[in-house]
Amino acid sequence: MPSTKATYHHGDLRAACLSAAMELLEESGETALSLRAVARRAGVSPAAPYRHYADREALVSAVAALGYRELAQRLAAAHPSPSTPEQLTSVAVAYVQFALERPALFRIMFGEPCNRDNEERTAATAAVTLYLREIVARVFPDTDAEAMATATWALVHGLAFLHLDGKLDASTPSAVADRVTAAIHALLSATSHSGRASAVLPS
Amino acid sequence: MPSTKATYHHGDLRAACLSAAMELLEESGETALSLRAVARRAGVSPAAPYRHYADREALVSAVAALGYRELAQRLAAAHPSPSTPEQLTSVAVAYVQFALERPALFRIMFGEPCNRDNEERTAATAAVTLYLREIVARVFPDTDAEAMATATWALVHGLAFLHLDGKLDASTPSAVADRVTAAIHALLSATSHSGRASAVLPS
DNA sequence: CTAGAATGTTAACGGCGCTCACATTAGCTC
DNA sequence: GAGCTAATGTGAGCGCCGTTAACATTCTAG
DSSP states (O other), X not given: OOTTSSSSSOSOHHHHHXXXXXXXXXXXXXXXXXXXXXXXXXXXXXXXXXXXXXSHHXXXXXXXXXXXXXXXXXXXXXXXXXXXXHHHHHHHXXXXXXXXXXXXXXXXXXXXXXXXXXXXXXXXXXXXXXHHHHHHHHHSTTSOHHHHHHHHHHHHHHXXXXXXXXXXXXXXXXXXXXXXXXXXXXXXXXXXXXXXXXXXXXX | OOTTSSSSSOSOHHHHHHHHHHHHHXXXXXXXXXXXXXXXXXXXXXXXXXXXXXXXXXHHHHHHHHHHHHHHXXXXXXXXXXXXXXXXXXXXXXXXXXXXXXXXXHIIIXXXXXXXXXXXXXXXXHHHXXXXXXXXXXXXXXSOHHHHHHHHHHHHHHHHHHHHTTSSOOSSHHHHHHHHHHHHHHHHXXXXXXXXXXXXXXX
């Protein structure tokens, strides 16, 4: 018998709402997250979550924060501490795959008009930023770390969104991986050739 | 007296809905587009738009398509036919500024789970894709045009979204422009293995 | 002129976010 | 343990939303 049930008080509804929300996001591919659905899933009345989350935005921010942590895990799993462009590329592929495998979560993390002053959320994104900057500084030691980190994040983030929106074909994971790799490679090799804009060098 | 009013039939409700939607998007910075609000703005009953749009998605797609056209105009205004990295950068800045000046529209264009098979929408994005590839092929003649076009679009698109979501500071337009420029230059001057990163672009 | 297509209105359904009054319980104090 | 208080749940209800169905008005073709 589950000790957390059959009682008027739920036990830990706050956490239960969070995992219910995660479940719903995994199941229903693209539909928006509804507080009432979360309450239903948690086996609780529609008003109950409001004891733990000020409003829908608060729940969404908590979900997003959790999403950032899971994304960080996923990236670290792709490569613990990349130090070459190839390794960085594998991290980039992992980023895009995360977005494609969990589109609803990714959209909540980045797609919604967000609450800037939610501390949990900003803290989680700050962690991602830091992690990324560290990696970039290691892979490209002789560049402006901040600008380079911004650029790579934006590049990868943009690739994720364009695939997510169907602007780029995302039918098979390997095709996506190839495209991401090709895009990064193209950008990184652009300079050596176009150091002077008018110089057309043989490839 | 306005000839288009005071009659039972509206005249051109389809177009009126579109422009009403645009107005609402400009006014209410970030709130979602509601079909009922559009109907109110057009001075018509809540059910009337359904004679011209199958559902909310259809209206949203039409708005998005119009947004793509306006974005294309805006990019062309930044530079009619860029052929150097600097000129391309100015187009990139225009892209990000468009996103920041019209966040609600931009979110509708890219942020919503979109209807892949809406022809108007796909046609408009195809136009953007083509335009971009053409530019990129001109600026970087000796690279794989498709990969490079994908990469630059993703980079710029990612920059736009990260600013939009507050992941990057977007308080002043000039700061944004500087960051975009710096990011692009950082990427273009980053050479992985072949070392020399200091070969910056001719200014 | 008239029939029917096109385009509008009104009313209604269910789902949503959210609030308020109320019920139940947990935990602290004595 | 008994009793008070705060925390946490329920239920009813508000207004908004998307959407549909039945009905009204107007345009247009024959």
